[in-house]
Amino acid sequence: MDNRAEVREFLTSRRAKITPQAVGLPDVGSRRVPGLRRGEVAALAGVSIEYYAKLERGALGGVSASVLDSIARALQLDDAERTHLFHLAHAADGTSAGMRPRRRAGKRWTPRPSLQWVLDNFNGPAIIRNGRMDLLACNQLGRAMHATLYDASVGEPPSFARFTFLDLDAAHDFYPDWDTAADICVAILRTEAGRDPHDKDLHDLVGELSTRSLDFRRRWSSHDVRQHGAGTKYFHHRVVGDLELAYESVDMISDLGLTLTLYAAEPGSPTAHALDLLASWTTQPTLTHPDA
Incomplete structure (x- = not known):
């Protein structure tokens, strides 16, 4: 699966679910799409809008845990969504390969x-x-x-x-x-x-x-x-x-x-x-x- 596309679609779909009122922001001006603007998420997460836009385009590789935590809080992710975000980040920087359980190709698992x-x-x-x-x-x-x-x-x-x-x-x-x-x-x-x-x-x-x-x-x-x-x-x-x-x-x-x-x-x-x-x-x- 295309990791960058997964990241982009996941973050944009979560952003679309959060209203300004839900995070204590004024709803100013017309919105072309539902949810928060990128700049609002960036401000809530304490990062620049340019940096957040880069992340939302799928570039999660090398992002620190603290930044991921900030984004998770800004988007009000639940535990499952936060874990999913970290998994996507691990996949982006290649560390997920070392975290995956090894499987024997072609052999069906049977219980001991x-x-x-x-x-x-x-x-x-x-x-x-x-x-x-x-x-x-x-x-x-x-x-x-x-x-x-x-x-x-x-x-x-x-x-x-x-x-x-x-x-x-x-x-x-x-x-x-x-x-x-x-x-x-x-x-x-x-x-x-x-x-x-x-x-x-x-x-x-x-x-x-x-x-x-x-x-x-x-x-x-x-x-x-x-x-x-x-x-x-x-x-x-x-x-x-x-x-x-x-x-x-x-x-x-x-x-x-x-x-x-x-x-x-x-x-x-x-x-x-x-x-x-x-x-x-x-x-x-x-x-x-x-x-x-």
Whole structure:
């Protein structure tokens, strides 16, 4: 991906979201485009307008952390956006190459036996994905919960991104709030693109989805990023019905670039009973993971 274009579009899109009133500036004169002017951002960040204009054109290489912090404050970036800005700066000066986890080309990652034991001993659904939104591992309940995703998958591993934007009927049924799920999916991919701009598989995925999905293309152009740590998600399972699940996601220190997500239902809730039912079915021979 073109780093200069990424920087330019990210900074201009963030600037367009900030009104003068939001940063305590008077709204003087007509504005050709929404948001702050470059000069206003420069003043808020304590740099010259010429210097900020250079940065917004994509020249982030060699910029100090203090300047990046000042720009982040001026643009009121949240934690995910600030981290994304630093990733873009690292990519611009080449340091991101040394920060990326090394991958073995052509070899699919598989969980260590001990890691699979951990997944299997968790009572709720548990999954592991990468930054490209590939579902790489899960326990039996996690697989049963995502049966629609596995059924829709062409090849391995299953892709949340392709499922969300290319299998629309199934995805709209699985995600009751499809728009939010789609927003989150693209924001995670955009975050990964900033973290690892040299990932060819990610480039290919973005190119494919941009070509085949207007919904994806529109969201990708917004340059939104996010940290996906904890919260509540809603699903509709084709057998047990609606599921309201709390989730916790953590980056895996032992496997850089991968994320472990654990789901749990409120004790005694309809979702807890639905998961109990789903779990009982996963123990039946006809519904057991074929590799188990």
